[in-house]
Amino acid sequence: MLLEKIKTPGLSHLSYLIGSGGKAAVIDPRRDCECYLELARAEGLEITHIFETHRNEDLVSGAPILKGITGARVLHGPNAAGNVEYAEIAREGDEFEIGQLKLEVLETPGHTDDHLAFVLRDTAYPHGPVGVFTGDALFIGDVGRTDFYPERKREVAGLLYDSLQKILALGDQVILYPAHGAGSVCGSGMAEREFSTLGHERVNNPRLQFDSRDAFIDFKVEENHYRPPYFRLMERLNLEGGEPAPRVTRPKRLSLAELEGLDVDHLVDVREPLAFASGHLLGSMNLPVGMISAFAGWFIREGESLAFIASDEDQLEGAMTHLMRIALDNVRGGYVGIVPAAAQGRTMNAIPMIDTEEVENRLDSNPEGWTLLDVRDADERAESAIDGSQHIYVGELNERYSELDPSRRYTLMCASGMRATVAAGWLASRGFDKLDVYLGSMGAWKSVHD
Structure with missing residues (x-):
C-alpha cells in the first residue's frame, strides 16, 4: 500500500x-x-x-x-x-x-x-x-x-x-x-x-x-x-485540457550574437536580484528562478516569446521548468554569461542599492522629482508603512507602470529588496532609467526605527 x-x-x-x-x-x-x-x-x-x-x-x-x-x-x-x-x-x-x-x-x-x-x-x-x-x-x-x-x-x-x-x-x-x-x-x-x-x-x-x-x-x-x-x-x-509539457526542459543555448539577433517579447534575466542589479543587458527584466512561479504570470502573457539570460545551465533549466508548469513556455533560447558579454564591449545597465540612511535623508529633504515606491502587497502595507511612500503592488506594475513618470527618480522597496529588484527590472525594461533599490527595505527600516 x-x-x-x-x-x-x-x-x-x-x-x-x-x-x-x-x-x-x-x-x-x-x-x-x-x-x-x-x-x-x-x-x-x-x-x-x-x-x-x-x-x-x-x-x-x-x-x-x-x-x-x-x-x-x-x-x-x-x-x-x-x-x-x-x-x-x-x-x-x-x-x-x-x-x-x-x-x-x-x-x-x-x-x-x-x-x-x-x-x-x-x-x-x-x-x-x-x-x-x-x-x-x-x-x-x-x-x-x-x-x-x-x-x-x-x-x-x-x-x-x-x-x-x-x-x-x-x-x-x-x-x-x-x-x-x-x-x-x-x-x-x-x-x-x-x-x-x-x-x-x-x-x-x-x-x-x-x-x-x-x-x-x-x-x-x-x-x-x-x-x-x-x-x-x-x-x-x-x-x-492543456497540451503535453515540452519534452526538452533545457532551452536552446544561444551565443551572444544569436541572443542579440532574436526578436522576442521579453528578455528575462533569471539570475539572483543582486547579480541582476550589479549589471544586466539593456532591455532585460529580472525574474529570478525562485520567483518565476510567483511573478512571471503578471508580466508575461499567453503566446509571448522569451529569451533567458542566466548564470549557468541549471538556471536555464529551472526557469524553463517553472514556466512550463504555467504554460508560458514560448522560450526561444537562453544565454549564459553576463561577464563575457561585458568583456565583448556590450553596454551594461546597473541599478544602484541605497541604505536606510540615504532613504531617511531623502525623506527629510524631499527632493524634487523623487518617489519612494513600496511594492509589497496590501496586507504588508496595512501592517506597517513608511510615511511619504507611494504604494503599487509589484505584480500590478505590469500595467500600472504607465501611471508613473519616467522622468522622475524612483526608489523601490519591499520587505527585503528582492521584490523591489524585480519591480525595478520591469520598470527598467519599460524605459525607466532613474531607479535605485532600498536594500533591506522594510526589514532594514524596522531594525532602526522599532
Whole structure:
C-alpha cells in the first residue's frame, strides 16, 4: 500500500499518488506528469483513476495528459463554469476502489463551485476514514481563498464555511492532505509544516476559530488577494485540457550574437536580484528562478516569446521548468554569461542599492522629482508603512507602470529588496532609467526605527 506526496517547488503545489492491490490513483497531477508514472511503475501499480479537487487557477493540470498515457478515468466535480472536456463528473457519495483503499467524494464548494474533497478509507479497518484530500478548501494553518466570484462574495464564503464543517465532521483522527503548502498564491497563512490532522487544525488553525458562520464570512470578504492575469489562462486550459509539457526542459543555448539577433517579447534575466542589479543587458527584466512561479504570470502573457539570460545551465533549466508548469513556455533560447558579454564591449545597465540612511535623508529633504515606491502587497502595507511612500503592488506594475513618470527618480522597496529588484527590472525594461533599490527595505527600516 502506497501514499506518496509530490511537491512542485515554486508553486508549492502538492499532488498525491495512492496505490493498493496493483492499482493506483493520482490526485491533482501537475502538467509534467512523468513522476507519477515512474512512481507507479516502481511499485508495480497501474494508474486507473485521476481525481481533481477543482479547476486549478495557478497551474496547468496534468490530468488530460496522464489520461492520454494511461487510459485512466478522470473525475472532476460539477458546476465547473464550463465542461471539463477530459473528465467525468463525480458527485457527493460516489465511491471509487483502489485495491484495499476507497475514495469517497464530498462536494465542498466555496473556493470554487466545482470543488471536491476525497475521503480516504482503508477497507480492512472500516471504523472511520484515514485521511482526506482537501484540495484548496482546507490547508494547514489556513483555508481557501473565496475571491473568484466577486459578485457572490458572501455566498461563496458561506459555502466554504459549510464545506469546512463537512470536512471536520470526518473526525479528529483524519490526516489532512491539502493541494498546496506555504508559499502558494492560494493562501497567505499556511504553516511551513506539510503534515497535520483535522483535530490539530480544529484547535490551531486561525481560520477555524470564528464563533459563528457570519463572523467567518465577514473575515473572508475583507481578505485581500491578487489575481495574476495568467489565472485566466489556467482556468481555460483546465477546461479544455492543456497540451503535453515540452519534452526538452533545457532551452536552446544561444551565443551572444544569436541572443542579440532574436526578436522576442521579453528578455528575462533569471539570475539572483543582486547579480541582476550589479549589471544586466539593456532591455532585460529580472525574474529570478525562485520567483518565476510567483511573478512571471503578471508580466508575461499567453503566446509571448522569451529569451533567458542566466548564470549557468541549471538556471536555464529551472526557469524553463517553472514556466512550463504555467504554460508560458514560448522560450526561444537562453544565454549564459553576463561577464563575457561585458568583456565583448556590450553596454551594461546597473541599478544602484541605497541604505536606510540615504532613504531617511531623502525623506527629510524631499527632493524634487523623487518617489519612494513600496511594492509589497496590501496586507504588508496595512501592517506597517513608511510615511511619504507611494504604494503599487509589484505584480500590478505590469500595467500600472504607465501611471508613473519616467522622468522622475524612483526608489523601490519591499520587505527585503528582492521584490523591489524585480519591480525595478520591469520598470527598467519599460524605459525607466532613474531607479535605485532600498536594500533591506522594510526589514532594514524596522531594525532602526522599532
